[in-house]
Amino acid sequence: MKKISNSILGAFIGIFLMSASCTSETDFLITIKTPYGDMKAILFDETPQHKENFIKLAKEGFYDSLLFHRVIEEFMIQTGDPNSKNAATGTPLGSGGPGYQIPAEFHKHLIHEKGALSAARTNNPEKKSSGSQFYIVQGKVWTKEELTLDMNKLAMTARQMMGDPQYDSAKNILISSYENQGPEGYSEKLIEMKDFICDAMNTQVNKDFPEERLDVYTTTGGSPHLDDEYTVFGKVIEGINVIDSIAAQPTARGDRPVKDIMMTVTVEELKRKKITKEYGYMYPTSEE
Numbered sequence: 001m002k003k004i005s006n007s008i009l010g011a012f013i014g015i016f017l018m019s020a021s022c023t024s025e026t027d028f029l030i031t032i033k034t035p036y037g038d039m040k041a042i043l044f045d046e047t048p049q050h051k052e053n054f055i056k057l058a059k060e061g062f063y064d065s066l067l068f069h070r071v072i073e074e075f076m077i078q079t080g081d082p083n084s085k086n087a088a089t090g091t092p093l094g095s096g097g098p099g100y101q102i103p104a105e106f107h108k109h110l111i112h113e114k115g116a117l118s119a120a121r122t123n124n125p126e127k128k129s130s131g132s133q134f135y136i137v138q139g140k141v142w143t144k145e146e147l148t149l150d151m152n153k154l155a156m157t158a159r160q161m162m163g164d165p166q167y168d169s170a171k172n173i174l175i176s177s178y179e180n181q182g183p184e185g186y187s188e189k190l191i192e193m194k195d196f197i198c199d200a201m202n203t204q205v206n207k208d209f210p211e212e213r214l215d216v217y218t219t220t221g222g223s224p225h226l227d228d229e230y231t232v233f234g235k236v237i238e239g240i241n242v243i244d245s246i247a248a249q250p251t252a253r254g255d256r257p258v259k260d261i262m263m264t265v266t267v268e269e270l271k272r273k274k275i276t277k278e279y280g281y282m283y284p285t286s287e288e
Contacts, residue, residue, distance in 0.1 A: 040238035050233035069093035080133035117234030141221035
C-alpha cells in the first residue's frame with residue numbers, strides 16, 4: 001500500500017512539474033481595443049495577484065464597454081470603473097469596483113515608465129489596489145536636472161542669497177527674469193545660476209533619485225512621482241501611440257473625455273517566444 005501511495009505521489013509531482021514547466025513557456029497577451037487603435041500588453045510575473053485578478057476579470061468580460069473615465073495629458077489614462085458602462089454624460093465616475101482590493105506588490109524595477117499598466121487605489125495605509133481600476137502611463141520625458149534637483153530648496157536658498165547686499169547683482173538678474181519672463185523664466189534662471197547660488201550659500205540642492213531609473217525617465221519618459229506608491233503590474237508592448245491619442249482628447253469636469261472612449265479587453269495565451277518574436281518584448285532572465 002505504501003508503495004502504491006508513493007507511486008501516486010510521484011505521478012502527481014511529475015504532473016505538477018510538467019504543468020509548471022509548460023506554464024513558464026507561455027504567457028497571456030492582453031489586447032485593449034479602443035476607437036483610437038489597439039494596445040497589446042503583457043502582465044508581470046512579479047505581481048501575481050494583480051496578474052491573476054486582471055486576467056480573471058478580462059476573461060469574464062468585466063472590462064468590456066467600460067470607459068476611459070479619467071484622462072490627463074502628460075500623465076495617464078484611467079479606466080476600469082464598472083459604473084462607467086452606459087454612464088450618462090456628466091455622471092461622476094471613478095468610485096466603482098468589484099467590491100474588493102488587492103494587496104500592494106511593489107518591485108523597485110517595475111516603474112511608471114510610459115506604457116506601464118498600474119493599479120489605481122484610494123488612500124489607504126497599506127496602499128492596497130483597486131480590484132479593477134487601472135491606468136496606463138503617458139507621462140513625459142524628463143531632464144536629469146528635473147529629477148535630481150530640489151527646486152523648492154533652490155528657490156529658498158536663492159531668497160536667502162538675495163537678502164545679502166553683496167549679491168545684489170545676482171538679485172537684480174533674478175528679479176529681471178521674473179518681471180520679463182514670468183515664473184517659468186525665473187525658474188530657468190534659477191537652474192542656470194544653481195552653481196553660483198550653491199557656492200554663495202555653501203549648500204547643496206540635489207535630491208536622491210535612483211540611478212537605475214534615470215535612463216528610463218530621461219529617454220522613454222513616464223510619471224516618476226508615482227513610483228513606490230501604486231503597483232505597476234504590466235506594460236504596453238505595441239500600440240503605445242494609442243495612449244497619446246487618448247490623452248490628447250478634450251475633457252470635461254473630472255477629467256472625463258467629452259466624447260466617450262469605450263474599450264474591450266481580450267486575453268490570448270501564447271508562447272513567450274512568440275510574444276518576443278512578434279512584439280519584441282524580452283522577458284527577464286531572473287526575477288528579484
